[in-house]
Amino acid sequence: MATKNNNSVQSGKLEKAKLISDESDTIEFMFNPTQLVFQQSVQLNPSDGARTESGLPKVSFGYPEPCTLSLSDILLDRYEEGTSVLDDLRKMIKAVNFAEKGDAKGKRPPIYIFTWGEQQYLRCFVESITYKLTMFLPNGLPVQAKIDMTLKEVDASVSQPNQKSVSANRQSDNRQNRLISGR
DSSP states (O other), rough: OOOOOOOSOOOOOOOOEEEEEESSOOOOOOSSSSSOOEEEEEEEEEEEEEEEETOOOOEEEEOOOEEEEEEEEEEEEEEETTTSSHHHHHHHHTTTTTTOTTTOOOOOOOOOEEEETTEEEEEEEEEEEEEEEEEEOOTTTEEEEEEEEEEEEETTTTTTTTTOOOOOOTTTHHHHHHHHHOO
16 A cells, blocks of 8 residues: 655645736636646748758747647636626736736736646746636626636746846756746
């Protein structure tokens, strides 16, 4: 019989996914995502007309693009309370606007850390958000919505309040290191 490691065993307590920021309100998801979709690509610099001996276009590799994390069908549900989901939506939509406090106020979107439990997945900003109102009370009050959002990675050189700016070192930086170190 295997012994359980206390660090790897769940406490049984439901942990909610969150977007945490010093520059804006923390966004706690009402219901956790059912999947996290990461996308990573490399910028290519094709040479027009330049071909290899076999006729394929010559390609010069540019740089790695920032990682994106797509969250789909995030549910907001206020049906049982009989209240509107519009305030919850406004809070999430504010995430794609400019920061409200700190050094970034009015200059750029707030920087978040996407976390779920103890796992820190991505240091990012909200690149886009789409929502659908999916359920209404007889008086037209929207009580349920589904949200899709795309988060785009930023490195530590984009500073947050009370953080020192660090220049990016992409040679030793990779996705695995970010997931392990929680950066």
